[in-house]
Amino acid sequence: MSQSLAKECNEAKERYDTCFLKWYSEKYLRGIGSLENNECSELFKQYSKCLQGPLKERGIDKMLVEAREDNKENDALYLGRKK
Amino acid sequence: MVLTHTTNHTYSHPFPTVTLAYFLRYCSPKLNPFAAHVLSTDTIEQRVDPATGRLHTTRLHLKKSRLPPAVFKLLPVSITGGGAPDKASYVLETSVVDMREGWMTTESRNLNFVGVLSVVEKQTYTLPEASSPKTGGTTDVETSVVFKSRLGERIRDKLGEKAQQHVQEDGWLARFGSRGIQRTIESLASTKTQDQLGKSREGMSMILERLRHTGIIGVLEHRRAASAPTTK
Numbered sequence: 554m555s556q557s558l559a560k561e562c563n564e565a566k567e568r569y570d571t572c573f574l575k576w577y578s579e580k581y582l583r584g585i586g587s588l589e590n591n592e593c594s595e596l597f598k599q600y601s602k603c604l605q606g607p608l609k610e611r612g613i614d615k616m617l618v619e620a621r622e623d624n625k626e627n628d629a630l631y632l633g634r635k636k
Numbered sequence: 637m638v639l640t641h642t643t644n645h646t647y648s649h650p651f652p653t654v655t656l657a658y659f660l661r662y663c664s665p666k667l668n669p670f671a672a673h674v675l676s677t678d679t680i681e682q683r684v685d686p687a688t689g690r691l692h693t694t695r696l697h698l699k700k701s702r703l704p705p706a707v708f709k710l711l712p713v714s715i716t717g718g719g720a721p722d723k724a725s726y727v728l729e730t731s732v733v734d735m736r737e738g739w740m741t742t743e744s745r746n747l748n749f750v751g752v753l754s755v756v757e758k759q760t761y762t763l764p765e766a767s768s769p770k771t772g773g774t775t776d777v778e779t780s781v782v783f784k785s786r787l788g789e790r791i792r793d794k795l796g797e798k799a800q801q802h803v804q805e806d807g808w809l810a811r812f813g814s815r816g817i818q819r820t821i822e823s824l825a826s827t828k829t830q831d832q833l834g835k836s837r838e839g840m841s842m843i844l845e846r847l848r849h850t851g852i853i854g855v856l857e858h859r860r861a862a863s864a865p866t867t868k
Contacts, residue, residue: 555662555663555664555671555674555675555676555677556675556676556677557676557677557678558675558676558678558696558698562678566678566679569679570679571856571859573659573679573682574656574659574660574852574855574856575852575856577656577659577691578656578852579852581684581691581733581735582652582655582656582735584689584735584736597679597682600679601680604678604680608680608696613696613726613747616726616728616747616748617680617728617747619747619750620728620745620747
C-alpha cells in the first residue's frame, strides 16, 4: 500500500493496512464490529509507535498542530462560529 | 485572496465500494497509475466513534511537489529556500465515514508551502436521492477546492506600504505586484487542479473496476505482488 514515510515502518504499516482493509470490507461496511479491541488494534499500536520518531524528526508533529489551528481559524472565518 | 472551485460527479458503483476505493487509491502505482506522484502514505489516527458508529481517519501523504515551475520562479528565495522546484509536499487527509446514514466526508490540505499557497480539498460522498431512478448502484460526490495565497501579505509586510502603493499604481507593473502574484498563483493552481481532479476520478474509477472484478482479496493479492522487491 504505497510506502511509509519511514522505511523502517514499512512492515508494520503493511500488516496494519492489510488488517484494516480486511476489517473494513468484511465487517465495517456490513455494519458489524468496531475498531476497538479488534484484531487490528495491536498492529496499529506497533505501527504508530514506529512512526513517532520519524514524525518528530521531520517536524511533522509541529506542522499538524499548525494545521489544526489554521483549520479552526478558517472555519471561524468562512463558516461562522461552528461547534 | 481566495478562489473556490466546486464540481459534482457520480460513480457507477455502490457507496460502500466507493469508500473502500478511497482508502485504496494510493495503494500502488500499478493499481492506480494516476497516483505515481504519491511517495508515501501513513495512517496517523483511526478510530470508530462508539456513539455514532462513524469511522474517523487521519492520514499523512507525501507527494512530489507539483508547484508549477513558472510559479516557483516568481517566489522570493526566502520562501523557496533557494531549492529546486521538486520539493515534496505533505498532505494531511482527514475523513469520516458514516455507514448508518450513508455518507463520507473527506478533507485534504497541504501542510507545507502554506505561506505560498494553501489548498484545501473537501469532498462529500453520498447515496443518490431516494427519488432518483438509479439507487443502490451509484454514489454522488461533491468536491470543493479552496485556494488561498497569503504571499501578498508577506511581500506587503516586507516592502512596506509605500512601495506597495507605487507598484499597484503603475498599470502593467501591477501584474507583478504582490496581489498580482497571489492571483496568478491561485489561478495557476486552480487550472492545474481541474486536470488533477479529472485524474483523481480516473484513478478512483480504475480501482473501482478492479474491485468489481476481483473483489478486495484480489486487490490485496495485487498489492502484495506489487510491493515484492523488483530489480531496478
